Amino acid sequence: MNRRKKIKSILTKKNKQANLKANPKKAKPKYISKAEREKMEAAEPSELESTPLLSDETTDQ
Template sequence: MNRRKKVKQILKKKAKKANDKLNPKKKPRYISKAERAKQEQEQEQEGNSESDTSS
């Protein structure tokens, strides 16, 4: 019984991993607070440089 159960668990785990690879995640990747602040700062700098060149 235990041997059968163990084999069944292994096969189920493999099938689950294969299924997960076929169906990619729907949620966007998590971006940390520090990373968001960094991106925001870069966008502000780009906006400032664009307004300087157009004036």
Template sequence: MNRRKKIKDIYDKRMKQANLKVNPKKAKPKYISKAERAKVEAQAAEENSLSDTTLADSADAITTEEPT
């Protein structure tokens, strides 16, 4: 009985470890380096500035049109 129990315990322990390795808990987000975060922020700022300038240009075009 003890031999079977020991083998079963070893088997259960290995299966539990294998299942944890296959399906890890995703509690923490993936690490993003400081340089990568700076690059993403720069791209976001560039997109915002581009959209702001296009909005400003279109607003200027609307206000400069002369009504007939």
């Protein structure tokens, strides 16, 4: 009985791993540290100010 139990547990473990690989859960977004988030937020406003708005250009034509 012990041998059967070991074999069954090994096979079920392999089965579970195969199922997880085939059907991954929705991946969480990569962790971004607080310092990096602040850098990104600081960079965003400067980029937004430098780019012209497309809607204004189309109304002038």
